[in-house]
Structures are given as C-alpha cells and as structure tokens.
Amino acid sequence: MKIQRRPATSLLPLPAVLVTVGDGKRANIITLAWVGVVCSTPPMVGIAVRPSRHSYGLVAAAREFVVNIPRAAHAEQVDLAGIISGREVDKFAACGFTAQPAAKVGAPLIAECPVNLECVVRHQLSLGSHDLFLGEIVATHYDEEMLDSRGRPIVSKLDPFAYVEGEYWSLKEKLGAYGFSRKAAKGSPAGQS
Helix, strand or coil: CCCCCCCCCCCCCEECEEEEEECCCCEEEEEECCEEEEECCCCEEEEEECCCCHHHHHHHHHCEEEEEECCHHHHHHHHHHHHCCCCCCCHHHHHCCCEECCCCCCCCEECCCCEEEEEEEEEEEECCCCEEEEEEEEEEEECHHHECCCCCECHHHHCCEEEECCEEEECCCCCCCCCHHHHHCCCCCCCCC
C-alpha cells in the first residue's frame, strides 16, 4: 500500500557537491544537493541556491561557478562547508581544501575533488525559495587516475556519494549499463514503451 505525503522534494538520491564561487581575489564554497544535468548540447548543469546564502550574491555577480564532485571520504568536510558561513569563515582553510586556478572561470577548483566542472551562467530563474542558475560547462577536469585507458571515469575510484533526506549515503555497486535491459529482454521488440 502506498502512503501519500504532502508534496515535497523527494527526488532521491541527490548528488552531494561542493560549488565554488569567486572573483579571483576571494573564493567561497557552498555545499549543494539541488544540482543536476539539464542539457547535453551545450552541456549544462543547474544549481539551486537560496538568495539568503552568501554564495548566492557571489554567483549572481560573477555569473560563473565550479561544480566540484567530492569523494565519500570527504563527507565530513562537505557537511562542514554546508553548516558554516563563508561570510565569517574561510571555508577552504576550515575544510582543509586546496584552491586550484580554473582554466576558464574566476572561481577556483577544489584540488581534492576528482571531478570539476567549470560553468558560466547562461540563465537565472527565480523559483520561490531558491533561484536556479543554469550554467554551461565550459571546461571539465578529472584526476588522471580516475580515468581508464579509454578516458572514461572509473566510478569505483571516484567514489561519489549522495544526500538523502538529511543523510549522506555512499554508492555501492554497478547494476548495469545503458541498454542492458535490451539484452535481458531478448526477443521482445526494441523501442516499445
């Protein structure tokens, strides 16, 4: 039996990421889970930020940001970056992260994160409690050891994690690859939904 709850943001799980913003002089980190891919051509991501957050003004002014994908080993630092304010604290120092210059934007990469997406804001939408910043990905960085010989990410080495209703969860195992259901359903017509 299904139990109906009030409408809520129950799209689960959500990626736990660190977004860096800055102008080349001062940088900040914001922990976000309301992040997702929104377009493939051009490659774009969306981040939702409350206007009351310190980083909101930085993103709105700079019109660029970096999405840094941390490893599960960084969960405590990710949480800390989400509960302290960059208005009062240097989050790079507090979390033990290293700011690394980006290739195309003023916001720094977090060196300890194995994947970094440099983004330029193309659209901003006020939605209610949050504004959605749609950023075109203008550069992507991977730690070399996180890629296989064909240049594809090795997910077990990346060890990303997720945020689920106030809790952080690691990801455990590969369940299949795009199209694997077609092999399992041999004999059934393809493309029928």
